[in-house]
Amino acid sequence: xxxxxxxxxxxxxxxxxxxxxxxxxxxxxxxxxxxxxxxxxxxxxxxxxxxxxxxxxxxxxxxxxxxxxxxxxxxxxxxxxxxxxxxxxxxxxxxxxxxxxxxxxxxxxxxxxxxxxxxxxxxxxxxxxxxxxxxxxxxxxxxxxxxxxxxxxxxxxxxxxxxxxxxxxxxxxxxxxxxxxxxxxxxxxxxxxxxxxxxxxxxxxxxxxxxxxxxxxxxxxxxxxxxxxxxxxxxxxxxxxxxxxxxxxxxxxxxxxxxxxxxxxxxxxxxxxxxxxxxxxxxxxxxxxxxxxxxxxxxxxxxxxxxxxxxxxxxxxxxxxxxxxxxxxxxxxxxxxxxxxxxxxxxxxxxxxxxxxxxxxxxxxx
Amino acid sequence: xxxxxxxxxxxxxxxxxxxxxxxxxxxxxxxxxxxxxxxxxxxxxxxxxxxxxxxxxxxxxxxxxxxxxxxxxxxxxxxxxxxxxxxxxxxxxxxxxxxxxxxxxxxxxxxxxxxxxxxxxxxxxxxxxxxxxxxxxxxxxxxxxxxxxxxxxxxxxxxxxxxxxxxxxxxxxxxxxxxxxxxxxxxxxxxxxxxxxxxxxxxxxxxxxxxxxxxxxxxxxxxxxxxxxxxxxxxxxxxxxxxxxxxxxxxxxxxxxxxxxxxxxxxxxxxxxxxxxxxxxxxxxxxxxxxxxxxxxxxxxxxxxxxxxxxxxxxxxxxxxxxxxxxxxxxxxxxxxxxxxxxxxxxxxxxxxxxxxxxxxxxxxxxxxxxxxxxxxxxxxxxxxxxxxxxxxxxxxxxxxxxxxxxxxxxxxxxxxxxxxxxxxxxxxxxxxxxxxxxxxxxxxxxxxxxxxxxxxxxxxxxxxxxxxxxxxxxxxxxxxxxxxxxxxxxxxxxxxxxxxxxxxxxxxxxxxxxxxxxxxxxxxxxxxxxxxxxxxxxxxxxxxxxxxxxxxxxxxxxxxxxxxxxxxxxxxxxxx
Numbered sequence: 001x002x003x004x005x006x007x008x009x010x011x012x013x014x015x016x017x018x019x020x021x022x023x024x025x026x027x028x029x030x031x032x033x034x035x036x037x038x039x040x041x042x043x044x045x046x047x048x049x050x051x052x053x054x055x056x057x058x059x060x061x062x063x064x065x066x067x068x069x070x071x072x073x074x075x076x077x078x079x080x081x082x083x084x085x086x087x088x089x090x091x092x093x094x095x096x097x098x099x100x101x102x103x104x105x106x107x108x109x110x111x112x113x114x115x116x117x118x119x120x121x122x123x124x125x126x127x128x129x130x131x132x133x134x135x136x137x138x139x140x141x142x143x144x145x146x147x148x149x150x151x152x153x154x155x156x157x158x159x160x161x162x163x164x165x166x167x168x169x170x171x172x173x174x175x176x177x178x179x180x181x182x183x184x185x186x187x188x189x190x191x192x193x194x195x196x197x198x199x200x201x202x203x204x205x206x207x208x209x210x211x212x213x214x215x216x217x218x219x220x221x222x223x224x225x226x227x228x229x230x231x232x233x234x235x236x237x238x239x240x241x242x243x244x245x246x247x248x249x250x251x252x253x254x255x256x257x258x259x260x261x262x263x264x265x266x267x268x269x270x271x272x273x274x275x276x277x278x279x280x281x282x283x284x285x286x287x288x289x290x291x292x293x294x295x296x297x298x299x300x301x302x303x304x305x306x307x308x309x310x311x312x313x314x315x316x317x318x319x320x321x322x323x324x325x326x327x328x329x330x331x332x333x334x335x336x337x338x339x340x341x342x343x344x345x346x347x348x349x350x351x352x353x354x355x356x357x358x359x360x361x362x363x364x365x366x
Numbered sequence: 367x368x369x370x371x372x373x374x375x376x377x378x379x380x381x382x383x384x385x386x387x388x389x390x391x392x393x394x395x396x397x398x399x400x401x402x403x404x405x406x407x408x409x410x411x412x413x414x415x416x417x418x419x420x421x422x423x424x425x426x427x428x429x430x431x432x433x434x435x436x437x438x439x440x441x442x443x444x445x446x447x448x449x450x451x452x453x454x455x456x457x458x459x460x461x462x463x464x465x466x467x468x469x470x471x472x473x474x475x476x477x478x479x480x481x482x483x484x485x486x487x488x489x490x491x492x493x494x495x496x497x498x499x500x501x502x503x504x505x506x507x508x509x510x511x512x513x514x515x516x517x518x519x520x521x522x523x524x525x526x527x528x529x530x531x532x533x534x535x536x537x538x539x540x541x542x543x544x545x546x547x548x549x550x551x552x553x554x555x556x557x558x559x560x561x562x563x564x565x566x567x568x569x570x571x572x573x574x575x576x577x578x579x580x581x582x583x584x585x586x587x588x589x590x591x592x593x594x595x596x597x598x599x600x601x602x603x604x605x606x607x608x609x610x611x612x613x614x615x616x617x618x619x620x621x622x623x624x625x626x627x628x629x630x631x632x633x634x635x636x637x638x639x640x641x642x643x644x645x646x647x648x649x650x651x652x653x654x655x656x657x658x659x660x661x662x663x664x665x666x667x668x669x670x671x672x673x674x675x676x677x678x679x680x681x682x683x684x685x686x687x688x689x690x691x692x693x694x695x696x697x698x699x700x701x702x703x704x705x706x707x708x709x710x711x712x713x714x715x716x717x718x719x720x721x722x723x724x725x726x727x728x729x730x731x732x733x734x735x736x737x738x739x740x741x742x743x744x745x746x747x748x749x750x751x752x753x754x755x756x757x758x759x760x761x762x763x764x765x766x767x768x769x770x771x772x773x774x775x776x777x778x779x780x781x782x783x784x785x786x787x788x789x790x791x792x793x794x795x796x797x798x799x800x801x802x803x804x805x806x807x808x809x810x811x812x813x814x815x816x817x818x819x820x821x822x823x824x825x826x827x828x829x830x831x832x833x834x835x836x837x838x839x840x841x842x843x844x845x846x847x848x849x850x851x852x853x854x855x856x857x858x859x860x861x862x863x864x865x866x867x868x869x870x871x872x873x874x875x876x877x878x879x880x881x882x883x884x885x886x887x888x889x890x891x892x893x894x895x896x897x898x899x900x901x902x903x904x905x906x907x908x909x910x911x912x913x914x915x916x917x918x919x920x921x922x923x924x925x926x927x928x929x930x931x932x933x934x935x936x937x938x939x940x941x942x943x
Binding site for chain 2: 063064065084085086087088089090091092094095096098099100101102111112115116156159160163
């Protein structure tokens with residue numbers, strides 16, 4: 001399974017990573033609260049969340065730069081939580097890349113190998129292989145400042161894989177690149193990771209980044225893991241309101257379910273009524289959650305079950321879709337409609353009826 | 367040239383926002399400045415170089431003067447002494463600065479505030495003033511050696527000969543290394559260190575391979591500055607009665623043999639070449655490498671808490687250096703109030719007679735100093751602002767050269783400028799026959815030229831902060847260029863200009879190298895010269911010390927004032943933006 005470029009010069013093994021009840025604080029402030037995660041061998045795993053959610057602290061705890069006050073970090077069966085950073089063999093690509101400006105590209109890559117006191121010939125061979133692997137074999141004599149942002153990142157990656165790390169940590173790897181390059185680099189990153197076969201943890205606040213390149217994602221907020229799953233699972237079946245609203249746009253109505261003669265009906269606090277499917281599990285004090293694209297605008301003026309009437313307040317052109325802001329009573333809703341060339345879009349002030357597919361509604365506890 | 371001068375090269379790009387064609391006013395301004403710089407910087411220095419390379423009397427080109435210089439034992443020794451003293455001063459100053467910089471940048475430490483004070487305290491006292499006071503404590507018969515002799519029966523030659531110069535200069539100049547090195551360490555991003563740890567490096571290896579190389583440019587910048595300052599200094603060796611160094615030799619040749627003797631000029635050229643070489647070496651060491659690696663939100667190196675015994679060591683180091691740094695201040699203060707202080711650890715009795723004498727018969731020195739330093743400061747900000755304006759706001763051809771010429775004054779030692787003025791203007795006579803070089807205004811001009819590079823940077827920074835759109839708005843509303851400058855630009859620059867003025871004023875107030883060459887009569891002498899004269903005789907030391915205290919107070923007050931001005935200016939700008 002060795003990559004043709006890596007050959008036998010750089011040997012990488014996929015191992016599992018277990019975060020076992022890890023907690024950490026800055027002073028009185030709890031930044032990680034009983035984190036448990038299992039990352040499978042070779043998996044590309046994302047820690048996703050808004051800034052301040054603890055994702056970077058968790059990554060730094062794995063690398064040994066932040067101290068956990070409780071819990072264990074187990075890599076391939078070995079507990080590394082008591083080791084200093086330089087003994088962990090956990091490769092990290094820093095957000096800033098952290099290439100040392102006083103060393104050439106090749107010397108940067110050689111650094112970790114020199115620290116390991118490898119024979120000079122081995123170092124030279126591994127440096128060449130690592131740089132070839134990231135496609136920068138010709139630039140070994142350059143200074144980091146002479147490289148583009150994308151090239152610098154690849155040097156940082158080469159520097160990390162040269163030491164044959166057990167796992168790979170990527171801290172916001174795309175944040176220092178401009179928007180166009182970002183899409184290209186994230187594809188490259190995915191393909192490099194697949195070739196390496198290394199268990200990889202990526203930290204990001206950008207859901208698109210996590211969704212496009214990672215096998216599984218842990219959504220974090222306020223120092224806790226909110227949900228773990230594949231991108232589609234998280235989007236389709238958010239475990240709580242935070243996940244629902246953090247991944248994409250969601251309409252959330254608060255209210256309660258009442259039983260009527262013809263079945264159960266959800267009454268929102270804004271006075272909207274909506275039938276509840278017979279098989280749906282609805283917790284007490286329910287929240288009704290649905291995505292803008294799971295609604296449709298019905299032109300016929302027939303108020304019926306599952307149809308909400310209101311008027312358009314604003315319109316945003318998003319390219320392939322139009323997003324309407326709709327006011328129904330004192331409730332605001334987002335409704336998406338496909339943009340079709342030649343079809344006149346609705347304009348603010350137009351009265352409108354919106355139907356919501358019963359099966360796409362997700363019920364969450366309040 | 368220096369990093370400063372290199373940065374100037376980048377300015378045309380930034381300055382290209384200015385208006386189209388040069389106006390007559392701009393051309394007149396530029397010509398005025400050019401004439402000023404040529405008359406009082408280029409011409410005197412060129413004269414010195416010309417004399418050094420020509421045969422006395424005939425004016426034909428020759429290298430024989432340099433041959434004589436190299437062949438004369440005294441000069442060869444003076445050269446090596448100057449070199450040795452400068453190099454040793456760098457070594458000792460580094461020994462003071464390195465631990466302090468390391469403690470502040472690597473550890474969370476309460477004593478860091480003391481270290482910051484240590485970083486400027488020595489600079490408010492001119493080194494030649496401190497020299498006298500240090501001799502009282504550390505001289506052959508100073509307090510420390512008397513006590514050592516009493517208790518242990520031996521003495522340490524801290525202040526004997528070249529040792530004394532090294533000792534005084536390193537205490538005075540180590541802040542230059544401390545400030546530059548601390549800044550360099552502060553600018554290292556935490557991720558630089560963490561990346562090394564992540565790849566398996568730790569402890570001293572990490573320091574040697576990553577932290578030290580990244581901080582090196584800052585250290586080199588500070589060290590080369592110390593080297594140049596010590597190499598050029600005239601007053602400190604003279605006051606310590608060390609004559610076989612280059613600057614004192616140049617002074618003695620010119621004052622005792624006369625301004626036609628070529629040796630003073632040869633030495634001047636050697637001084638200039640050494641200055642330029644040191645600055646060039648420093649820029650070479652920092653070339654191509656902008657090592658400031660701090661990222662937004664990054665923060666500097668990780669600081670760890672000190673263990674109790676480490677805290678004790680840190681405080682011991684700081685206390686030791688603090689005592690050394692305060693020694694000249696204390697010594698001077700004691701001496702200024704002492705009746706007699708000789709062969710005893712402390713003075714015999716105390717008196718205010720020295721201050722009465724200084725404020726009475728010698729108040730002329732203080733008055734002269736205030737006038738000279740104010741005028742020099744004023745000239746500096748006027749010329750500095752004009753150059754900054756031409757560089758940043760116009761497209762006048764050659765405007766960068768004005769900046770370069772003014773900045774080149776950095777490489778000209780005070781004594782060289784002094785000799786140059788004497789040679790260039792002694793023959794020029796006024797209507798009543800007095801030589802131009804003997805007028806007190808010449809001293810002011812020398813002071814202004816010496817401080818101009820620093821003032822120019824201050825003015826440049828002050829103007830750069832003002833958005834061009836503020837000026838364009840004024841022009842849009844009907845103000846002419848000149849009125850825009852007067853009503854918008856100057857008021858907005860006030861804070862920066864005031865700080866620049868105060869800095870020029872404070873350093874000009876205690877200048878001695880050029881002054882020593884140019885003072886022709888006691889009536890025209892400034893404070894630093896008076897101090898020098900007083901210190902020549904044992905009877906004058908008390909009064910000299912009193913003058914020294916006054917000098918320190920002037921400089922300290924100016925330094926505080928300039929900090930306040932900068933701070934207030936910064937805050938008011940922050941409020942408005």
